[in-house]
Amino acid sequence: MGLKVPSMSSFPKYLEKLKDAFYALPSVTPRSAEKMAVDFVRLPREKRSEILKDISAASTEIKVCRICGNYSNEEVCEICSDSSRDSGVVCVVEEPFDVYAVEDAGFNGKYHILGGRIDPLNKISPSDLRINSLMKRLSSGKIKEIILATNLNRKGIATARYIFNEIKREFPEIAVTQPAHGLSEGTEIVYVNPHTLKEAFEDRKEFG
Numbered sequence: 001m002g003l004k005v006p007s008m009s010s011f012p013k014y015l016e017k018l019k020d021a022f023y024a025l026p027s028v029t030p031r032s033a034e035k036m037a038v039d040f041v042r043l044p045r046e047k048r049s050e051i052l053k054d055i056s057a058a059s060t061e062i063k064v065c066r067i068c069g070n071y072s073n074e075e076v077c078e079i080c081s082d083s084s085r086d087s088g089v090v091c092v093v094e095e096p097f098d099v100y101a102v103e104d105a106g107f108n109g110k111y112h113i114l115g116g117r118i119d120p121l122n123k124i125s126p127s128d129l130r131i132n133s134l135m136k137r138l139s140s141g142k143i144k145e146i147i148l149a150t151n152l153n154r155k156g157i158a159t160a161r162y163i164f165n166e167i168k169r170e171f172p173e174i175a176v177t178q179p180a181h182g183l184s185e186g187t188e189i190v191y192v193n194p195h196t197l198k199e200a201f202e203d204r205k206e207f208g
């Protein structure tokens with residue numbers, strides 16, 4: 001016996017609440033929130049309980065790495081604590097999901113996650129991003145190169161430019177590069193295929 005799909009104008013109260021919960025996620029549109037709510041209640045009860053347990057565990061257990069700012073199971077994430085990776089090269093990205101894209105491209109250095117991009121219209125200034133903590137990491141003297149891999153749209157480029165100026169002012173000896181080959185204007189790192197991204201990282205050029 002399947003559940004009847006309700007008409008959207010008379011969404012039952014609990015579906016409405018569920019829809020609102022999904023819609024709290026920035027990547028979910030109102031219509032997909034409705035679909036997700038209906039999809040969820042359609043699942044067998046056991047599957048629903050399993051999902052609830054996973055959501056609850058993620059909500060309480062997930063940590064933010066105190067070095068790079070990525071999500072982590074521990075205080076320091078697996079990538080930061082991996083001594084086989086090159087600690088001299090740090091790739092700066094806007095969001096955690098960018099890390100997964102760059103990982104798929106075979107990058108073997110470390111990361112720094114900004115947690116967004118400079119966006120004056122939405123009142124996001126440099127102090128809202130993890131730029132100070134990047135400067136602190138650089139002051140250790142162990143980092144030789146920073147790869148600025150923010151998105152190639154207006155906000156991402158402005159953010160990279162700001163960080164470039166900060167680094168050059170305080171640490172002129174550190175090389176600042178950007179992925180180059182094959183990445184065009186407007187590109188968002190998360191949507192680049194691994195092969196293209198790999199080439200863009202291998203052929204990186206001096207920032208500017």
Ligand SMILES: [Zn+2]
Binds near residue numbers: 065067079
């Ligand atoms: Zn980390």
